[in-house]
Amino acid sequence: MNFYLLTVLKTAVVAAALLTTLAYLQWIERKVIAHIQIRMGPYRVGPHGLLQPLADVIKLLTKEDLIPAHVNKFFYMLAPFLAVSLALISIAVIPFGPEIEIGGTRTWMQLTDLNIGILFLLAISSVSVYGIALGGWASNNKYSLLGSLRSAAQMISYELPLGLALAAPLLMAGTLSLREIVYAQSGYWFGMIPKWAVFQMPAPQVIGFLIFLIAAFAETNRLPFDLPEAENELVAGFHTEYSSMKFASFFMAEYANMVTITAVATTVFLGGWMAPFPAEYGSRLVPTAVLGLAGALALYHGFHPLRPRDRRTLPVVGVVFLVLAGVFLLPAVQSWLLPLFWFLAKTGALLFLFIWVRGTLPRFRYDQLMRFGWKFLFPVAVVNLFATALLVALFG
Amino acid sequence: MAGVPLAWYLILSAILFALGIAGFLFRRNLITMFMSIELMLNAVNLSFVAFSYKFGRVDGQIFTFFVMVVAAAEAAVGLAIILAVFRTRKTLAVDEIDSLKY
Amino acid sequence: MDTFLFLIFAAIAVGCGVIVVSQRHPIHSAISLIGVMGSLAVLYLLLGAEFIAATQVLVYAGAVMVLFLFVIMLLNAGVEPPGGKSWPVRLLGIPLLVVLLGVVSFLIRGWIPVKETVVFGSFTGGGPRDVGGALFTEYLLPFEIVSVLILVAILGAVVLGGKEID
Amino acid sequence: MPADFIPSTQDLLRLLPEAVLVAAGTIGLVLEPLLRDSRKRVTGVFSLAGLIVALWAVVVSRAYPGTAFRNMIVVDGFATFFRTLVIAVGILTVILSLHYIQRERPESGEFYPLLVFSVAGQCLMAVGNELIVIFIGLEISSIASYILAGYLRDDPRSNESGLKYFLLGSFATAFFLYGVAWIYGATGTTNLREIGDIIAKPEIRPPLVIVGTSAALMLVGLAFKVAAAPFQIWAADVYQGAPAPVTAFLAAGPKAAAFAVMVRILMVAFDPIGAAWEPLLWIVALATMTIGNFAALVQDNIKRLLAYSSIAHAGYVLVAVTAHSDAGSAAVMFYLAAYAFMNVGAFAVVTHVARAGERRLSLSDFAGLARREPAVAGLFTIFLLSLIGIPLTGGFFGKFYIFKAALESRLYLLTILGLLNSAVAAYYYLRVLVAMYFHEPAAGTVEAMPVTPGVSFVLWFSAGATLLLGIFPTLVLQFADQGASLALVR
Numbered sequence A: 001m002n003f004y005l006l007t008v009l010k011t012a013v014v015a016a017a018l019l020t021t022l023a024y025l026q027w028i029e030r031k032v033i034a035h036i037q038i039r040m041g042p043y044r045v046g047p048h049g050l051l052q053p054l055a056d057v058i059k060l061l062t063k064e065d066l067i068p069a070h071v072n073k074f075f076y077m078l079a080p081f082l083a084v085s086l087a088l089i090s091i092a093v094i095p096f097g098p099e100i101e102i103g104g105t106r107t108w109m110q111l112t113d114l115n116i117g118i119l120f121l122l123a124i125s126s127v128s129v130y131g132i133a134l135g136g137w138a139s140n141n142k143y144s145l146l147g148s149l150r151s152a153a154q155m156i157s158y159e160l161p162l163g164l165a166l167a168a169p170l171l172m173a174g175t176l177s178l179r180e181i182v183y184a185q186s187g188y189w190f191g192m193i194p195k196w197a198v199f200q201m202p203a204p205q206v207i208g209f210l211i212f213l214i215a216a217f218a219e220t221n222r223l224p225f226d227l228p229e230a231e232n233e234l235v236a237g238f239h240t241e242y243s244s245m246k247f248a249s250f251f252m253a254e255y256a257n258m259v260t261i262t263a264v265a266t267t268v269f270l271g272g273w274m275a276p277f278p279a280e281y282g283s284r285l286v287p288t289a290v291l292g293l294a295g296a297l298a299l300y301h302g303f304h305p306l307r308p309r310d311r312r313t314l315p316v317v318g319v320v321f322l323v324l325a326g327v328f329l330l331p332a333v334q335s336w337l338l339p340l341f342w343f344l345a346k347t348g349a350l351l352f353l354f355i356w357v358r359g360t361l362p363r364f365r366y367d368q369l370m371r372f373g374w375k376f377l378f379p380v381a382v383v384n385l386f387a388t389a390l391l392v393a394l395f396g
Numbered sequence B: 001m002a003g004v005p006l007a008w009y010l011i012l013s014a015i016l017f018a019l020g021i022a023g024f025l026f027r028r029n030l031i032t033m034f035m036s037i038e039l040m041l042n043a044v045n046l047s048f049v050a051f052s053y054k055f056g057r058v059d060g061q062i063f064t065f066f067v068m069v070v071a072a073a074e075a076a077v078g079l080a081i082i083l084a085v086f087r088t089r090k091t092l093a094v095d096e097i098d099s100l101k102y
Numbered sequence C: 001m002d003t004f005l006f007l008i009f010a011a012i013a014v015g016c017g018v019i020v021v022s023q024r025h026p027i028h029s030a031i032s033l034i035g036v037m038g039s040l041a042v043l044y045l046l047l048g049a050e051f052i053a054a055t056q057v058l059v060y061a062g063a064v065m066v067l068f069l070f071v072i073m074l075l076n077a078g079v080e081p082p083g084g085k086s087w088p089v090r091l092l093g094i095p096l097l098v099v100l101l102g103v104v105s106f107l108i109r110g111w112i113p114v115k116e117t118v119v120f121g122s123f124t125g126g127g128p129r130d131v132g133g134a135l136f137t138e139y140l141l142p143f144e145i146v147s148v149l150i151l152v153a154i155l156g157a158v159v160l161g162g163k164e165i166d
Numbered sequence D: 001m002p003a004d005f006i007p008s009t010q011d012l013l014r015l016l017p018e019a020v021l022v023a024a025g026t027i028g029l030v031l032e033p034l035l036r037d038s039r040k041r042v043t044g045v046f047s048l049a050g051l052i053v054a055l056w057a058v059v060v061s062r063a064y065p066g067t068a069f070r071n072m073i074v075v076d077g078f079a080t081f082f083r084t085l086v087i088a089v090g091i092l093t094v095i096l097s098l099h100y101i102q103r104e105r106p107e108s109g110e111f112y113p114l115l116v117f118s119v120a121g122q123c124l125m126a127v128g129n130e131l132i133v134i135f136i137g138l139e140i141s142s143i144a145s146y147i148l149a150g151y152l153r154d155d156p157r158s159n160e161s162g163l164k165y166f167l168l169g170s171f172a173t174a175f176f177l178y179g180v181a182w183i184y185g186a187t188g189t190t191n192l193r194e195i196g197d198i199i200a201k202p203e204i205r206p207p208l209v210i211v212g213t214s215a216a217l218m219l220v221g222l223a224f225k226v227a228a229a230p231f232q233i234w235a236a237d238v239y240q241g242a243p244a245p246v247t248a249f250l251a252a253g254p255k256a257a258a259f260a261v262m263v264r265i266l267m268v269a270f271d272p273i274g275a276a277w278e279p280l281l282w283i284v285a286l287a288t289m290t291i292g293n294f295a296a297l298v299q300d301n302i303k304r305l306l307a308y309s310s311i312a313h314a315g316y317v318l319v320a321v322t323a324h325s326d327a328g329s330a331a332v333m334f335y336l337a338a339y340a341f342m343n344v345g346a347f348a349v350v351t352h353v354a355r356a357g358e359r360r361l362s363l364s365d366f367a368g369l370a371r372r373e374p375a376v377a378g379l380f381t382i383f384l385l386s387l388i389g390i391p392l393t394g395g396f397f398g399k400f401y402i403f404k405a406a407l408e409s410r411l412y413l414l415t416i417l418g419l420l421n422s423a424v425a426a427y428y429y430l431r432v433l434v435a436m437y438f439h440e441p442a443a444g445t446v447e448a449m450p451v452t453p454g455v456s457f458v459l460w461f462s463a464g465a466t467l468l469l470g471i472f473p474t475l476v477l478q479f480a481d482q483g484a485s486l487a488l489v490r
Helices: A003-036 A050-063 A073-093 A117-127 A129-138 A142-173 A177-185 A206-219 A245-268 A283-303 A310-327 A331-360 A366-395 B006-026 B030-055 B061-091 C001-022 C026-046 C050-075 C087-111 C128-136 C141-162 D007-016 D015-035 D042-064 D075-104 D111-127 D131-149 D156-187 D191-198 D206-225 D235-241 D242-270 D271-297 D300-323 D328-352 D376-389 D392-407 D412-438 D453-471 D474-487
Strands: A101-104 A105-108 D066-068 D073-075
Touching: A003 A050, A003 A073, A003 A105, A003 A245, A003 A331, A003 D271, A050 A245, A050 D015, A073 A117, A073 A245, A073 D271, A101 A331, A101 D015, A101 D412, A117 A129, A117 A142, A117 A177, A117 A245, A117 C050, A129 A142, A129 A206, A129 A245, A129 C026, A129 C050, A142 A177, A142 A206, A142 A245, A142 A366, A142 C050, A177 A245, A206 A245, A206 A331, A206 A366, A245 D392, A283 A310, A283 A331, A283 B061, A283 D075, A310 A331, A366 D242, B006 B030, B006 C026, B006 D156, B030 B061, B030 C001, B030 C026, B030 C050, B030 D156, B061 C050, B061 C128, B061 C141, B061 D131, B061 D156, C001 C026, C026 C050, C026 C128, C050 C128, C050 D007, C087 D206, C128 C141, C141 D015, C141 D111, C141 D131, D007 D015, D007 D042, D007 D066, D015 D042, D015 D075, D015 D111, D015 D235, D042 D111, D073 D075, D073 D111, D075 D111, D075 D242, D075 D328, D075 D453, D075 D474, D131 D242, D156 D191, D156 D206, D191 D242, D191 D271, D206 D242, D206 D271, D235 D242, D242 D271, D242 D328, D271 D412, D300 D328, D300 D412, D328 D376, D328 D392, D328 D453, D376 D412, D376 D453, D392 D412, D392 D453, D412 D453, D453 D474
Parallel strands: none
Antiparallel strands: A101 A105, D066 D073
């Protein structure tokens, strides 16, 4: 098939999937947080509030697009656009799976593979601070400015440990291309333990992974590091003056960053699309088992409903899950569905962790945040990198 | 396949360098003057990379790499100095910073 | 295609460069400077310097300019008052610079033959492997001593910008 | 990894002084936060020890002449001379600052590591045989100097000085770099010797105008660094505003290293096109001397006066560079050595007389100094006489060798103009002498203050060195002669 056509097709698929994910991620977050706080969460719009994201989108689109009189128009308009486009662009280099063949066409489950892939990601993430910084400045409001100054300082500070933590697994992979990084993590120790960077000899990157995760919270401005938008100190921080679609853009950017950074964590530390244990122990049956179990659970609750509405909705959900479980058994699609499953499962687990942490931990104070970043995280990341380099040089 | 003449890259570099000089000479805001210097350094980098292409070797790019490191170091120190000046004088206009005279 | 890309990004670079030096507000200058740096990164890609292109965005746009923006916002630097350097300086300076530029361009045109062209993809020695290899073998000494420079810069930033004691 | 890229022991020995300096600076940094505020001076003492060890390391690496790190650096007599010189200046500056920094900014001990790093950068400039190394050395030295000039950050004069030094220094760096880019484009190399070889062969030489332009751009950058006309504007403000010991350092160390780079670039890389740059330097040298001397005539602030005098002295040195000969290079080296001592000595006097906060800097503050503090005044007299170029001082032989080299290269007009300039210069130095010996102190002048041991050591040592160079010039001249001829070995 024509290269350009294929690329356009792939881009369309990825874009559609990503945007849907972003919309529903917010629904998932609200649900999860609600359950942590023993509430119901979105419930009204559609079954289990499933149509809530759609309603939100309609609301945001149709709201009046206010531009306050005192803002710097150009940068005020530019900032959300920058934020969202930079957040979305990084997905282009993430590999979701290996090279696959569909209908006689061979293609990679990745939009493009750069031999500077990691650098590209770091570059984009380092530039993405401008959206927030400019938005806050252009709003011409002291709270917004403070929020954006905080975010700039925070993102610069935590980018160092983030980059250093990323560098350590690169030493073992010996490449900057994300695709090759995943391949460097294929195989199993003793036929059992995956050779993911977190488990890889000679220098397992457990500490590196933790540093990366912590820094990732700061980079995405999520709790416990969401100081740029700390409501009780800064009204809403950098997006106080934003409404309607522009507000939605900032919102989307935050979630897109979250998705990207968890996808990077998966790719670099958790072996990307590689299964956690070998096929001969039945790893290819795991998706079926998981989905089947979920389907069975849904069916059970559907027949023993807690709420009247569950009687109608849950069985449908259960059937859908069971069908999906069946699909995973078809050999024709297994070659590309399985890697995708593992990739999404790992990314999803990390995203859940993000939400979980938000529901659990309190916010840091600003000076604590800075001190933690510079005086703890950064030195640890440096030591981790040195230790890895030493071990790789000696035993690699 | 016809490409772009290498000379165009070098002329672009010269234009940016000249713009940097102009900015340094005509602007009065310390930060803008400093940014003009950064513009000049960027112009130099473009020249290095273009020459690196000309010789088909990587050493011009290495030089660019070092220039970037130096630029980052200069930025850190320069902005710290500008902050210190602002702290004592509350101005960024270069002609108001003139206590050193006869 | 090459020519097209070059012309677009060269135009962006020059346009943003002009804005850098002509705008009165430092924020506008800073953002345009980021524009210059970004388009230079694309030109580096066209010249086959992938690693340098990535570092250009990472170091300049991602670190240096963030620092600039940060300081501008911190000091709340406003619009430069009109006037500026005396008019004779401008009247003399601008034509002088233009003439100088013309001479330099003429020199370059005479020096580099027009048939020496840049074709995208024909030089592939600028990947991370090549640059890294050169840095750690041939250019080991500069690579090591540049770390001293960074140490000095950090030290300086702390000495000059650190907390006030009183 | 190919084995030949791993530096050999010899390579490392050739880089020993720089390594020692960097190690000393780094350890000083680690030491600093461990010290209580009243004991920050310990880093100074430690840095002093490091500098002295580095001096020994220079002697060690002198025994291994040759290039190292794939021709990146070269250890020859020239390099050894300048390494010794800048380290010596570093030592004197540290001793001079021990009391000063304690008094003006006691809570911070980073001053000395910065100074040591700056010296390390200057050493790299002295040994650099490759434009990359020279550039990085230059930047280490410069950036550390910007910080040192603005070190008293709560003093508006000091941070103004740091700011001006920084802005114009970075501006100059950009020119230097653009020149480097062009010469790389023209020759395909940044190694000085290889550049020289390519330029020397007309059949493969790139167009002369291109080489000339790149040389000119690099010279613009270096002219800024040595404060040569027409790029001397920053020097007066920077030297006046910087803390007095730092000014002493700036006028001696970085300037000497920049001259080392200039001489090496001109003599090694651009030697074949001497005819092109000699006339240019001729004009620059003359302008620098004249502007420096005439501007100094009207100064009332002693630091500003010495700043302009420093510009004028850079002009004399440029005369020797213009000579474009072995003798000229030797004269450059000798003069810079002599100037370093008299300059540091003079600023030691200024440090002492200016007192806390550097408030007493005008010429009238020197009135009657001879009566109040005869020893200080006497030593200052030696330095001033040397700056004028009176026989029996180092300054005399410095000028003597410079003009001798100029005459040998048949620069008759420049020599005459230079001598006239020296005569003009005598006037403003004599003004200081007259004030010290014949003027009554202004009303309300403070009583004499004991000279601190550090300042006193620097005073006596510099005076001794100045006189020694004036009485036995051959001691250093031999050393310089060997170095100068080595720099030209092809």
